[in-house]
Amino acid sequence: MRSLELKLQSYAADADLAYRRITEFEKYPEFVDEVRSVVVHGNARDEPLVSEWDILFRNGPLRWSEVDYLQPELRRIVFEQTAGDFDVFRGSWRVEPLAGGCEVTFEVTFDFGIPSLAGVLEPIATKVLKEAIATIVHRLLGEAHVVGDPATAMAVTARLAVRPEPDAALSA
Template identity: 35%
Template sequence: MSIKVRVEGWSPVEPIEAFRRLADYERYPEQTPSVRSVQTERRGEDLVSIWRVDFRGGILCWTERDFIDEAALRLDFEQIDGDLELFAGGWQVLGEVGPEDVEGSLMIFTAELDLGIPSLAPLVDPIAESALRANMTAVLTGLFDDVVIAEPSLSRARS
């Protein structure tokens, strides 16, 4: 059984600037202590990133293939190796008017993950969803000083 997570944040930052900050994965450990490390490298034509993240007293490790489309302001990823059964998703940045009619960026993170432990899914999946949501919220609040995070129920309603 897979989990779907959506996190949205708005900031009074130009969309291209928001996109470039989000694409700098190696800064994520500075934004949330549960992201231990992120290393990016080229493997032939592919851009890959190697992640180490705290989870339930242990460390989750995975390697993902990253697809960066600056023209579309879109970042997509898919796990190609690691501890999770499935992990794929991305960021989309949209120009959007925010509070008090200020121009800015809506940043939307979506992901699907499966820990690959069906018998424990009812216990572990809610924890994984909460941890991923908290980590992506911490990344947004770390990268954007004036970010406004949408409530999870509002994020789900837009799915």
């Protein structure tokens, strides 16, 4: 089982705007090639959402459904897989205000359920997750900088240079 935490800071969006944009899961495929589709069921008012994810991982599909508990008053999202390719996939998003911007924290614990391949698959999945999440947050907010993880920061900078920013109308 592997856990990771990724922190990003943005001065292009306040915490409330950042939280609202992060909850727009269905837009994630617009920002990174690894996310092929996200289908969201339900509304975010008083009930949890259910989202269905289709991701490209190691040249093949990785699919799961998760329940997403939105807590707008805390600017927090808690999620857990309900069915799919992981044995365990659960985590959270948190958005905190900063002077002139916000800090976004993404945490996840996952397990593919294949102990003999964990040493190979989990480090690759960790790298892919960090880079994809950081790129998505950057594009959702207009800019974001990885905190405390220089390797991920450099990889995201390279990704952004290769694939230009999407049309601003997509993020509005």
